Amino acid sequence: MDEYAQAGYGDVEIGFGSKPAILVIDFQLSHTSGDYPFGGRPLALRALDNTLRLLERARPMGVPVAVCYTSYQNPSEMPYWKIKAVREHYLPGDPAGDLDPRVADPAHDLVVRKTGPSMFFETKVQPYLVKHAVDTVIVTGVNTSGCVRATVIDSFQRGYRTIVPEDCVGDVEDGPHRDNLRDVGRRYADIVDADRVLAYLARNRAVA
Amino acid sequence: MDEYAQAGYGDVEIGFGSKPAILVIDFQLSHTSGDYPFGGRPLALRALDNTLRLLERARPMGVPVAVCYTSYQNPSEMPYWKIKAVREHYLPGDPAGDLDPRVADPAHDLVVRKTGPSMFFETKVQPYLVKHAVDTVIVTGVNTSGCVRATVIDSFQRGYRTIVPEDCVGDVEDGPHRDNLRDVGRRYADIVDADRVLAYLARNRAVA
Amino acid sequence: MDEYAQAGYGDVEIGFGSKPAILVIDFQLSHTSGDYPFGGRPLALRALDNTLRLLERARPMGVPVAVCYTSYQNPSEMPYWKIKAVREHYLPGDPAGDLDPRVADPAHDLVVRKTGPSMFFETKVQPYLVKHAVDTVIVTGVNTSGCVRATVIDSFQRGYRTIVPEDCVGDVEDGPHRDNLRDVGRRYADIVDADRVLAYLARNRAVA
Amino acid sequence: MDEYAQAGYGDVEIGFGSKPAILVIDFQLSHTSGDYPFGGRPLALRALDNTLRLLERARPMGVPVAVCYTSYQNPSEMPYWKIKAVREHYLPGDPAGDLDPRVADPAHDLVVRKTGPSMFFETKVQPYLVKHAVDTVIVTGVNTSGCVRATVIDSFQRGYRTIVPEDCVGDVEDGPHRDNLRDVGRRYADIVDADRVLAYLARNRAVA
Numbered sequence: 001m002d003e004y005a006q007a008g009y010g011d012v013e014i015g016f017g018s019k020p021a022i023l024v025i026d027f028q029l030s031h032t033s034g035d036y037p038f039g040g041r042p043l044a045l046r047a048l049d050n051t052l053r054l055l056e057r058a059r060p061m062g063v064p065v066a067v068c069y070t071s072y073q074n075p076s077e078m079p080y081w082k083i084k085a086v087r088e089h090y091l092p093g094d095p096a097g098d099l100d101p102r103v104a105d106p107a108h109d110l111v112v113r114k115t116g117p118s119m120f121f122e123t124k125v126q127p128y129l130v131k132h133a134v135d136t137v138i139v140t141g142v143n144t145s146g147c148v149r150a151t152v153i154d155s156f157q158r159g160y161r162t163i164v165p166e167d168c169v170g171d172v173e174d175g176p177h178r179d180n181l182r183d184v185g186r187r188y189a190d191i192v193d194a195d196r197v198l199a200y201l202a203r204n205r206a207v208a
Numbered sequence: 209m210d211e212y213a214q215a216g217y218g219d220v221e222i223g224f225g226s227k228p229a230i231l232v233i234d235f236q237l238s239h240t241s242g243d244y245p246f247g248g249r250p251l252a253l254r255a256l257d258n259t260l261r262l263l264e265r266a267r268p269m270g271v272p273v274a275v276c277y278t279s280y281q282n283p284s285e286m287p288y289w290k291i292k293a294v295r296e297h298y299l300p301g302d303p304a305g306d307l308d309p310r311v312a313d314p315a316h317d318l319v320v321r322k323t324g325p326s327m328f329f330e331t332k333v334q335p336y337l338v339k340h341a342v343d344t345v346i347v348t349g350v351n352t353s354g355c356v357r358a359t360v361i362d363s364f365q366r367g368y369r370t371i372v373p374e375d376c377v378g379d380v381e382d383g384p385h386r387d388n389l390r391d392v393g394r395r396y397a398d399i400v401d402a403d404r405v406l407a408y409l410a411r412n413r414a415v416a
Numbered sequence: 417m418d419e420y421a422q423a424g425y426g427d428v429e430i431g432f433g434s435k436p437a438i439l440v441i442d443f444q445l446s447h448t449s450g451d452y453p454f455g456g457r458p459l460a461l462r463a464l465d466n467t468l469r470l471l472e473r474a475r476p477m478g479v480p481v482a483v484c485y486t487s488y489q490n491p492s493e494m495p496y497w498k499i500k501a502v503r504e505h506y507l508p509g510d511p512a513g514d515l516d517p518r519v520a521d522p523a524h525d526l527v528v529r530k531t532g533p534s535m536f537f538e539t540k541v542q543p544y545l546v547k548h549a550v551d552t553v554i555v556t557g558v559n560t561s562g563c564v565r566a567t568v569i570d571s572f573q574r575g576y577r578t579i580v581p582e583d584c585v586g587d588v589e590d591g592p593h594r595d596n597l598r599d600v601g602r603r604y605a606d607i608v609d610a611d612r613v614l615a616y617l618a619r620n621r622a623v624a
Numbered sequence: 625m626d627e628y629a630q631a632g633y634g635d636v637e638i639g640f641g642s643k644p645a646i647l648v649i650d651f652q653l654s655h656t657s658g659d660y661p662f663g664g665r666p667l668a669l670r671a672l673d674n675t676l677r678l679l680e681r682a683r684p685m686g687v688p689v690a691v692c693y694t695s696y697q698n699p700s701e702m703p704y705w706k707i708k709a710v711r712e713h714y715l716p717g718d719p720a721g722d723l724d725p726r727v728a729d730p731a732h733d734l735v736v737r738k739t740g741p742s743m744f745f746e747t748k749v750q751p752y753l754v755k756h757a758v759d760t761v762i763v764t765g766v767n768t769s770g771c772v773r774a775t776v777i778d779s780f781q782r783g784y785r786t787i788v789p790e791d792c793v794g795d796v797e798d799g800p801h802r803d804n805l806r807d808v809g810r811r812y813a814d815i816v817d818a819d820r821v822l823a824y825l826a827r828n829r830a831v832a
Binding site: 002003004006007008009010011012013014037038041079080081082083084085115116117118121145146149150153154156157158159160161162172173176179180182183185186187188189 | 210211212214215216217218219220221222245246249287288289290291292293323324325326329353354357358361362364365366367368369370380381384387388390391393394395396397
């Protein structure tokens, strides 16, 4: 037992509420295609597969879905990024920033451009959750140690029950992936898997 | 060289700007006193010492300082915390939530109560930075793997040059402390030490 | 018929939802007592009476209530106010800034300090609404042409059904009171009265 | 002398700072062309002419400019608007929502889509102001009694010196235009004209 557990970190599960939504973070070609500096990593591709499976079942149940990508109109809109690939590729005309075509369903989803790590930061995500009276946010996408972590924090502090299916989030390497699930699982979110989310969605629909 | 470095993470330093401010996170008795479940840890005490040293020099130079603590009026104001000590101690009348008396100087600092991990979340911190035309945010406090990480993300995405003196931030254990400095140092912030911040403040004052 | 109506402004009612909350703005002594430069005006006192009547009925029904006041720790925390009384009186130790003792019930309400006109701006109000799954925001308080207007805009743009009982909001003079109800009633909010809100609350409770 | 002036409203000028930016609100065809329900009104066209004149001089001086328009991906992204034309026209494929082609210079300006009345609400405007260390926000566009009012409030409460050149903002009718300039001029912003802004910009550049 580590010192965090001894101090009472992660002592309870949050649990699902009654109105879920799914957030899908940065499945852009830069991450899903091996053509780019940090793209095509196994954890990211696994996350994409499981997220697509989740979305395919969730949309017909009427679960709200919001999908984001990171992109900049010009360098003056950028925060002070220390990642060369972000500074150079997420600009107009570069296909690295394009959403993987399998991810968004414009007829159902809200699609937002974001400029910071958090999907909530200066985007239309929270008003969309309010309009749908959402109480439970399921976070999917990449990278666990970057934008997923930031979005989980923001979902938590805004008052939502926050759920991370760990096979729906991915990263460049396994170490930071696990480190960040550990940190957020102790504090802000339940770490589950896609099957547990699907079981919940089916059960929740039966009740509603 | 890890895969993140190969992919261009952490390839540049951000550097200091010309108008710094110091943020000081959650040096409450819960963290600085051994009387509480996660208090009195060596890294937190080291962070407190170095932060006090930094503040003592920075205030006479006119550097804006904002100090926060986490506290709740009642449980309905709380996000869904998974940390028993937070749920039980950060309520009115419990001294665990009190700021360590050495930290804030009410004649100089802005003192804010926060309810989420990020010191920017629904607090008066950003308007205060705007009033002082700040471009550089120096983040100190505890815990590196919790509120420090969240505040660094928010400082970064709001457009500030973000600097973390690693001997001014602390945690329960060394592992998560280092993991989080690694993650943010690759992406969002320069990881320096208190002496380097002090050298910058002296130099910057000479210019101004 | 004015040109706004011809252009389709105010063509529909928004209507109440199923989870209301009541926001109560700035019933501080500065407004409710004749001892202060803009206090004790008839419209403000009428608004206070009707709001107290509303709150007395709403609290036992379990309707969430959030109450705010405007105050500053020191001048550097203030935005650039053009109102002398705000600049001079809303500082520590001045009773002008104290909430009228009849307004808040700490055992039931969330009480927040605000620094801008909008009750949502950098306060804990929205996380509180999220925790209670609120979809309908009833705005009361003073002044219609200042903080009420700002709060209505923010409630609207955040995605809430926004309702203004016009006898629960007040101002220094009748002209700006009516002008602002006209502007927001055309765009963002239904203008009703306290009795209509009470009838809705009774009906809504019967359904729930 | 009205009761507001007696109570100390509008007793001082805020004054210009040293780093201005210009915000340009909603000069979409819906407002600038007579083909739409509330378009082509004299005050809006006057505002457009003066704003274009201002921008033409300000851009070569390096003044940051942000331009916005209101638009929705689909009805579920919309707040509860009471304006039929907004609900029906600001959707994909409808030219009513297009920016007037004379307004934005993509090589210089930040262009943002907004979904609420305030140009700051969940947009990239504030990070852009932070990146440019702006202290003074000059607000132009339409309508004075809608999005201009909302943006002025947000600029003020975020801590910026806020300036409204009254010949650069417009509305459907003159009454609400004047009522709103009166309300914000008493509290949050200096009401000037385009020539005074131009004189300031020239003077400020000489100093810088």
